[in-house]
Amino acid sequence: MTRVVDQPVLVLNKHWQPVAVLSVGVAVTTVIRGMGWVVDPVSYQLLEFEDWCEQERPDARLIRTPRGELPAPEVVVLKEFADQPRRQVSFSRRNLLRRDQATCQYCGRRGVEATIDHVMPRSRGGPTSWENCVIACSRCNHRKADRTPREAGMPLRREPARPRWKPTFAVSRDHYREAWEPFLAKGDVKVELK
Numbered sequence: 001m002t003r004v005v006d007q008p009v010l011v012l013n014k015h016w017q018p019v020a021v022l023s024v025g026v027a028v029t030t031v032i033r034g035m036g037w038v039v040d041p042v043s044y045q046l047l048e049f050e051d052w053c054e055q056e057r058p059d060a061r062l063i064r065t066p067r068g069e070l071p072a073p074e075v076v077v078l079k080e081f082a083d084q085p086r087r088q089v090s091f092s093r094r095n096l097l098r099r100d101q102a103t104c105q106y107c108g109r110r111g112v113e114a115t116i117d118h119v120m121p122r123s124r125g126g127p128t129s130w131e132n133c134v135i136a137c138s139r140c141n142h143r144k145a146d147r148t149p150r151e152a153g154m155p156l157r158r159e160p161a162r163p164r165w166k167p168t169f170a171v172s173r174d175h176y177r178e179a180w181e182p183f184l185a186k187g188d189v190k191v192e193l194k
């Protein structure tokens, strides 16, 4: 299990757009240095770290410190940073597994021995790219062989495409926080700011 200080915190820019994921340790340091606030995930209040620690946080992950346990923030907002970085998800086996949720794109089985299938086979000039690669179980990959899905009579469950970048793309399921949801949802978050 990863230590709480190394677990992820969602970071928003000053317009409340999600821009990054930082470790709890770095996020707390950022707030203590006055560069950001902790966002209360229920009331959306902006809090200094001490104020965040003073309230009951029954669901919080706890940071062990020499002075006792402190609740880890879920979301922080930066005071000055306004940019919305435009990034791309780089192509890798790991990211492909994330995009396809480790599910065979032909038979739909999950958590099977995952292989990378080239939709248009490599032997026929198919590139190694987001648009031409999918996760397939070894059985489907073997069965499809050097054929297209149409030739093999094996339709894809969905058209492969480059995944949209979001700051939490690389966060593992175990560390994903429900409190992030409203901030990652499409469209603007409607919040009343004082």
Ligand SMILES: [Zn+2]
Binding pocket: 104, 105, 106, 107, 108, 109, 136, 137, 138, 139, 140, 141
């Ligand atoms: Zn399969």
